[in-house]
Amino acid sequence: MELKEALTKLAALQAKMSAYYHAMSLIHYDGATTAPKGTAQNRAQTLGILSEETYKLSTGEETVALLEYLDTHKDELDEKSARMVFLMLKSIREMQKIPMDEYIAYQQLLVEADDVWHTAKETSDFALFCPLLEKIFEFQKKMAAYCAPEMHPYNYCLNTYEDGLTMEKCDEFFAALRSRLVPLIKKIGEREQLSNACVKGDFDEREQEQFALELMKTMGIDLDHCGLGTTEHPFTTSLGSHHDVRITTNYSRDDLSSSMFSVIHEGGHALYDMGSADDLAYTVLDGGVSMGIHESQSRFYENLLGRSRAFVEHIFPKMCECFPEQMKGYTAEDVYRAINLVTPSLIRTEADEVTYCLHVMVRYELEKRVISGELAVKDLPSEWNRLYYEYLGVEVPNDREGVLQDSHWSGGGIGYFPSYALGSAYGAQLLRKMKETIDVDACLREGNFAPINEWNREHIWKFGALYKPADLLEMALGEKFDPFVYTDYLEKKYGELYEL
């Protein structure tokens, strides 16, 4: 085989895999948005067949031979091709270590677990979900043992979502956050509470959707390549390449801020995906590199920009236009205060910036202990409740609002949660760096996202998955990651707001 021919084959292989992913992602998207409710079994039938085809394609003999050939010539490859070969081989070698029958059994377990979790959450019945969750944790441990026997199994889990992440790094990171956040939350708790009355009321869904589209436009999202759908849980998905991205949100009739910030959050994910260099389309490098970096972008737009006073000053007139009745008598400053109300609460996705990371820490601690064999799955609810009281001072009234609230575990997403906290902290440091060359507040006040997006595109987005997340971050920052930049940001912002 000639190298040139092999590279052509590599491109064709990735294009074919992108086509399968396009189909499967769209089938999922359809299921979450417009599909009639009795059609899940029909989708499962098709998804089963397409994922088997994708598996065969990505791990078949011909593919392995091609990648191994290219790997032996890696010094002759350009940077992008070398990284593609590395990532694809890595994933194949991992897959090869897992016995096929166990892998299939696990996929079936996840389908069942998702279903049971929904019911368990609805009825607040952890016992129903417990046996499935036990199996999921067991499988994760087995996967880790197969794929990375040299690693602590929880490090293997963390690496799935953030390449290079370890418990040691997480412990250090969370300790840093805790040292600053716990006193900050305590001080805030002693001050008079802010009012969020201006974002509460009766907001028509259709009008919220119009406002959401305005937000997307303001953020500089190209609506010709990014759609907005409605789902129970907001998410972002790419279809085939970064040329077609969909975000979704959920409209809460009595709370405007809920859809507003989920749209800005998912919009951040979309901008990152859509910002991949065009020559990465239909390759494994297209889209984001890790969940940590992805959350650094989504939470950057949601919180660092979206919940800033400058942005609120820009968007307030538009809010008044869309919701003239509801906004009557309120000012931009009222909105700014409403969307930055800090209060320890039960639900992670509704948490404010300051308490958010404590929600993540609870999950991190519990996952680590279960995977390490120090905690039984059946004891998760009591430990969850104990930690919520210890970290956040709140009493968990039931498992629905407690240990059953997130979909991650039922989907096998053990090790995912730390990405949210890491991403938040990455974002704060990226913002500080950006501010060295851009007057971000002035841009926000004008609703001019172009310079901000351009900076992110040049430093993060365009690279897709070309670099390891930690390397990408250091290249963008020009310095090491420092979690205290994030805590400094929080202390400054909330110190001013709560007059600490």
Next chain:
Amino acid sequence: MELKEALTKLAALQAKMSAYYHAMSLIHYDGATTAPKGTAQNRAQTLGILSEETYKLSTGEETVALLEYLDTHKDELDEKSARMVFLMLKSIREMQKIPMDEYIAYQQLLVEADDVWHTAKETSDFALFCPLLEKIFEFQKKMAAYCAPEMHPYNYCLNTYEDGLTMEKCDEFFAALRSRLVPLIKKIGEREQLSNACVKGDFDEREQEQFALELMKTMGIDLDHCGLGTTEHPFTTSLGSHHDVRITTNYSRDDLSSSMFSVIHEGGHALYDMGSADDLAYTVLDGGVSMGIHESQSRFYENLLGRSRAFVEHIFPKMCECFPEQMKGYTAEDVYRAINLVTPSLIRTEADEVTYCLHVMVRYELEKRVISGELAVKDLPSEWNRLYYEYLGVEVPNDREGVLQDSHWSGGGIGYFPSYALGSAYGAQLLRKMKETIDVDACLREGNFAPINEWNREHIWKFGALYKPADLLEMALGEKFDPFVYTDYLEKKYGELYEL
């Protein structure tokens, strides 16, 4: 190979093809409904790859060997398996006769033609579309020469949509219709015109959608397995199997009848698709057998039932509920008359029951003459206009409302149109047969579609593509097809309405 093993493989092969079709149909559906407008190229990339995979799968060596083996054992097969093997082999043998490069060139031509047709229609510029349409007609002739050299090429085209149909049968059929419809239209033209004021007005799209869902429920369509979308041109599509069907409509703000009858029409298609026996799911027999039979169902619900006095009497209170202002002062009889107004017009899809078939005849005549080499594509507009004047007495002001109005030709659908007229006539005879055992008007007056749907299911739907269309029809009717049943129906209904 053992016969039992071969049958298992046959089932797996069809399941895999259904999965690919699910994916491709959904990508098309997404493109027509919710996809952002700049994403067509991204879909084309994926569709290109998936259709190549489907082509390879359905015509590959392994598939051919399997089908040929089963074909040699056809006497040992059950009726369904034998029909599957027959249909799949037939399609492969046809594909094999077409040189691959020409086939691919044709697919690319159709993509381009669709695009150019849209622009040509918008700007009413036939000259722009003409060179592409010439190529499409040329390809159809070549296809016919490759696949069925013993047949007249237009008969080959007709057979694509209605197995067994010939020009001779069409000529006879259309002559029969013409002999009765032309005098009927003339007589109606001499009477006082009915008023359609009650369906004209200002109808909110969202309220029309609610009403559309009510119509679907009334028709007995299972909304757990059939969705309703909005597109420029209404259509029906199945995703993977008859367990997930989607219909679409378009809402005309100033005319309630437009979406109302397109929903009932597409609902008829959906009922037919969804009525396949469950063991046909994920096989080539799932869904309808031909376009003629399909239209017999869609136009059955739309016209024979939907535009009947009995149905209007049932649905009128619901119309008043949904549109209290617009319906004020009108009666069910006003609605019945409004939706049955007969008037020669320009646009086929908006034509009434009586003049509809004349629109089809114009297209049939022109296709036949172009394929036979008696008419040049460039002369289509003038001939179109001449025939519209001759058959319908209307002057065509421009090509947008004339020869460019339909999407069929740009999609390669030469030979499709007669199905609409045939379907209408099939439907009338089916209704007469059904009335031997069911009091259809009483059912409609009660909004009780169950006995009607049950009859159609037992006589048409459940068989999917198991029988040839002509055989299926004769089995259902218990007699030969007779087009005069349709003309009798029209003469009776409109004779009464227009007091002829």
